[in-house]
Amino acid sequence: MNQQLKNRQILLKTRPVGLPTDQDFEFKEIPVAEAQDGQVVVRTLYLSVDPYMRGRMSDAKSYIPPFNLNEAIAGGIVGEVVESKSDLLKAGDKIIGMLGWQLYNTVDAKTVRKIDDSIAPVSAYLSVLGLTGLTAYFGLLDIGQPKEGETVVVSGAAGSVGMFVGQIAKIKGTRVVGIAGTDEKCDYLKNELGFDAAINYKTTKNLDEALKAACPNGVDVYFDNVGGSITDSVMNLLNDYARIPLCGSISAYNSTDGDMGPRIFTKLIKTRSLIKGFVLSDYASRQEEGLQELGKWLSDGKLKYEETIVDGFDNVIDAFLQLFQGTNLGKMLVKVSDADK
């Protein structure tokens, strides 16, 4: 069967300096590997592109090893089993896993997880019921610890993590202020997701003043996805004992000339604030708890989600690069193929 399938993959060809370009990647035709005992062949349905992947393209030390050059880039993929030599999965099953950017992956069945497409569309497992929903859940609740009546600010608020942060913060009874980069996104946050205020940092004349107006009682929790000068402005409004879950710093990921700004130490002492970087895998042991809560809020209609879906494997690199231009509303996904059923 595999002989009839045409497989392609995307390799990391060179380590990008600054913003990656098409030249850093290579598309390559390869055969579909034969499934051995215990393995399955998975056809990619949706592929997730995420800002953190930029970090893995460099070889600097980080919380996950860098991608190897001349190997397929790996990321979150939802796929359909098209051939199985395992008792764990059968053809037609939908799965999620960390797989290669390929049309087909041949992998041990136990390295992927079967998903239930009757609860939500399969793409949801790459957002609200996946890494980004869980990241929002644990970062906000475990580090941010929002209390009723407090003010929560989230940057990158219309992004895949930010929109869940804001909604969960509303569920917890806080005032929620989002920072995003287009009026369309800000309208969405206020009108669709129930944010109390949203600031377009690209068009506001004075971000400090706009934040002050949106946070008349200061800032108790700042969920940071972006870093840089936006974060500098929020720091001026910290209340005593503020908590700052550091989830991302997208403003710095392509920086080549260092990332300079006001030092924050004196502010943190004065307010006794807490800043903590985190990565979802720190909460691996509590994944079930998170998925259950998110699933419940989703089915109760308390949690909405949005996807920006780019069509076609040929457009994966373009979708990835769009992340750094902020064109996506919610999770950025690439639809690679349709499910058989």
Added chain:
Amino acid sequence: MNQQLKNRQILLKTRPVGLPTDQDFEFKEIPVAEAQDGQVVVRTLYLSVDPYMRGRMSDAKSYIPPFNLNEAIAGGIVGEVVESKSDLLKAGDKIIGMLGWQLYNTVDAKTVRKIDDSIAPVSAYLSVLGLTGLTAYFGLLDIGQPKEGETVVVSGAAGSVGMFVGQIAKIKGTRVVGIAGTDEKCDYLKNELGFDAAINYKTTKNLDEALKAACPNGVDVYFDNVGGSITDSVMNLLNDYARIPLCGSISAYNSTDGDMGPRIFTKLIKTRSLIKGFVLSDYASRQEEGLQELGKWLSDGKLKYEETIVDGFDNVIDAFLQLFQGTNLGKMLVKVSDADK
């Protein structure tokens, strides 16, 4: 009796811009206030000068209100009761309290705490058995949470808080590296206090390299008293899940042109590190626990302390300003008068 005593006080005359000067303060002769029922007259024996007081001289919002202009500056004072109209204290008792920078203070007996000069010299209550010992204790153990075998770096290591941080970290079985500003201080840290390494940041050619050599296994806890470029260097060596109790940022206290440096957000995410500002009063409810532990280590000979004592009330301002030149080894105190007995 009070009529025979000559009283003097030090007022804040103007709010300093940058480094304070003599002109910002005024010495004034005043009468000793009569003790009313419930009050005592206290003669100042030792007076504590501390970097945090610089903050109170400005009128920026902080964790304690600013000093009022044209009022006596208030700080930690050890004194002797010379007259009592309270059942709580009698003449000759030694006390500690937050009192005015005056030769004599007349205050309600219940606002000061009696100290036992048979356990340690009274000046110890302004250092190891006082705010600085407790600050080291809670900041290091509660936020830093050092574990045996880890590496603890402390800046301002020969200062009043830093020297206790390092010694407590040694008691907890860690590798301890101190950063200080003279060779004499570094020798003291290594030879007298048992630090594993000490770096003179003023004479080392390359602080980054020196830190790397002193911390071959990276940095797990960084107790920060200074901020600025020293802290920037330590940030490069953070291990995963590092903890950074922020106690002080003396490098910035007199800064008038902003405090700029490398942004640290990406590093904190990669290492999932935690930074938390704190102030001793956050731990008010646990003060007894801290004093008991410190007292036990002191009597067991596990904790040494050092004082830099400037003589005479006329030299209070000079002693305060020396803090910012780093001339003091251990707690900087001013001896104002001798005890009667």
